[in-house]
Amino acid sequence: MQDTIQLLPTTKFTPFNLPLRELNHNAWVDTLIIHGEGFSINPVSYEGTVAPPSSSAWIIIVLLIGFSCLAISRSGYRKRFDTLYKTLGNWKLSKQIIRYEKVYIHPVNILLTLNFILTVPLFFSLIYVKLFNPDTLIESQYFMVMVPLIIYLLAKTGLYQFSGWLWNEKPVIEEYLFQSNLFNKYSGVAFLFLTSLVVYSPIELLTLAKIGLIAIAFLAFFQIVRGFIIGLENGKQLIFIIAYLCTLEILPWLVIAKWIKISL
Numbered sequence: 001m002q003d004t005i006q007l008l009p010t011t012k013f014t015p016f017n018l019p020l021r022e023l024n025h026n027a028w029v030d031t032l033i034i035h036g037e038g039f040s041i042n043p044v045s046y047e048g049t050v051a052p053p054s055s056s057a058w059i060i061i062v063l064l065i066g067f068s069c070l071a072i073s074r075s076g077y078r079k080r081f082d083t084l085y086k087t088l089g090n091w092k093l094s095k096q097i098i099r100y101e102k103v104y105i106h107p108v109n110i111l112l113t114l115n116f117i118l119t120v121p122l123f124f125s126l127i128y129v130k131l132f133n134p135d136t137l138i139e140s141q142y143f144m145v146m147v148p149l150i151i152y153l154l155a156k157t158g159l160y161q162f163s164g165w166l167w168n169e170k171p172v173i174e175e176y177l178f179q180s181n182l183f184n185k186y187s188g189v190a191f192l193f194l195t196s197l198v199v200y201s202p203i204e205l206l207t208l209a210k211i212g213l214i215a216i217a218f219l220a221f222f223q224i225v226r227g228f229i230i231g232l233e234n235g236k237q238l239i240f241i242i243a244y245l246c247t248l249e250i251l252p253w254l255v256i257a258k259w260i261k262i263s264l
Contacts, residue, residue, distance in 0.1 A: 058139070059122065059199060066119045066192045069111040077108045084108060087182060094179065113181065116188030117153075121145035123195040127209045130198075153184075156248060163244075172234045176227055183223045190215050224249055 073081045087094035125141040133141075157177065164173030191212065198208055224245055231241035 056199075059126075062118050062122055063192070063196060063199070066115045066188070066195075069115040070189060070192065073108045073111045077106075080106065080108045084112075084182070084185070088186065094182070095175070097178070109181065109185070112185040112188055115192060116184045117146065117150060119188055119192045119195050121149055123191045123198060123212055126195065126198050127205060127212070131205050131209065152252060156180075156252075159248060169234075172230060172236070176230050179226045179230065180223060183219045187216065187219055190219075220249075220253060 083093065083097065087097060121142055125138055125145050129136050129138050129141055160173050160177050164170040194208060194212055194215070197203055198205065227245050227249065228241055231244070232238070
């Protein structure tokens with residue numbers, strides 16, 4: 001009797017003749033272990049690239065310096081700190097400070113001015129890079145904003161002092177410079193918190209940018225109003241006050257606005 005039994009041809013396993021079914025994690029691992037030899041996919045290796053160093057470290061350092069300046073001023077010189085911030089709404093108190101206390105060399109003034117120089121450029125640099133020019137390094141943009149700001153503050157102070165000596169108006173100039181520096185300190189504290197929100201909060205950057213511009217506009221307007229009050233109280237002509245403020249206060253802001261418009 002002839003043997004009619006025939007062996008079925010063996011089929012080489014490939015990953016494509018597996019039954020189509022949903023595999024869980026354990027079944028997927030078992031399939032690889034049992035039929036792993038049937039996979040003919042050759043492993044491919046890729047060379048990685050070194051990631052650029054993160055720039056968040058120096059930003060955190062700047063913010064820590066700003067908060068340290070604020071904390072030292074608040075804890076070490078509490079009376080002076082509280083008095084300084086009461087002058088925002090108390091005109092007589094601000095006049096008393098300028099007459100009887102040193103303005104520039106007091107530790108609170110130095111610390112809060114340092115905070116202003118560090119945090120305001122950082123805020124606008126972060127906003128500009130993140131919203132309008134992501135390819136620009138934040139570090140380079142930061143120094144491009146901070147260096148002109150320092151030059152402007154020094155030049156503005158020097159011109160005011162020179163004009164006070166030239167026209168024999170030193171008391172009036174000192175009073176207005178105190179008010180100007182006072183608003184810089186207010187701006188520094190405001191932008192310290194705004195910059196922290198830019199770095200750590202989920203709030204939209206465009207919203208924070210608008211808040212920052214509104215804060216700058218409000219403080220600049222308040223400062224110019226006080227400049228008019230100082231001039232009128234000291235018997236200066238209105239035309240002279242307008243020319244003075246337009247030259248050293250309003251004109252620089254118009255130049256900055258034009259530069260921002262061109263950059264965007």
